[in-house]
Amino acid sequence: MVVCEQYNIIYIYNTIDTINKEVSPIIPIIIEVLTSPTCSYCPAAVDMARDVANSTQDVLAAEISVATPEGYNKAMSHGVSGVPTILINDKVAFVGVPPSVDALKQVVHSVSTA
Numbered sequence: 526m527v528v529c530e531q532y533n534i535i536y537i538y539n540t541i542d543t544i545n546k547e548v549s550p551i552i553p554i555i556i557e558v559l560t561s562p563t564c565s566y567c568p569a570a571v572d573m574a575r576d577v578a579n580s581t582q583d584v585l586a587a588e589i590s591v592a593t594p595e596g597y598n599k600a601m602s603h604g605v606s607g608v609p610t611i612l613i614n615d616k617v618a619f620v621g622v623p624p625s626v627d628a629l630k631q632v633v634h635s636v637s638t639a
Contacts, residue, residue: 554636556586556629557612559600570609571620579631584633 556574560567571588578586589596591608600610603617611619611629613636623629 551583554581554584554633555612555614556584556633557599557615558586558588558607558611559591559596559605559612560588561591561608566622567609569581570611570619573623573626573629574611577633581630581633583637596612 536550558567558571558574560571567588571586574586574588578584589599590620591597591600591605595637599605599612600608601613603610605617605620607620609619610617611623613632617630623632
C-alpha cells in the first residue's frame with residue numbers, strides 16, 4: 526500500500542498490478558480577502574483570515590487586491606462594490622471586517638460541515 530499524504534490518496538495494488546483507488550480527498554476551505562491598497566480596514570480582515578487559516582486544519586487564506594486584473598475580475602464577478610470583502614469557497618461571506626475572529630470561524634465551520 527502506498528500513501529500519498531499530500532492529497533490523502535491511498536493506492537491499493539492487487540495481484541495483477543492494477544490499481545484500485547480509494548480516494549477521500551481533503552478539499553481545503555479557501556478564504557479570499559478582497560482588498561485595495563488604500564483600504565484602512567483591509568489589513569484587519571486579512572489578519573483575521575490568516576488567524577483562522579493558521580488555527581484551523583484544511584483552511585487556506587489569501588489576500589487578493591482589486592487593483593490587480595485577477596482581483597478586479599473576481600470582484601466584478603461577485604458583484605463586490607466595497608472592500609474588504611471576504612469570500613469563502615468563492616461565495617461572499619462578509620462585506621467589511623467580520624465582527625470577530627470567532628464569527629469568521631463560525632462561518633468557516635458551517636462551510637466545512639455542509
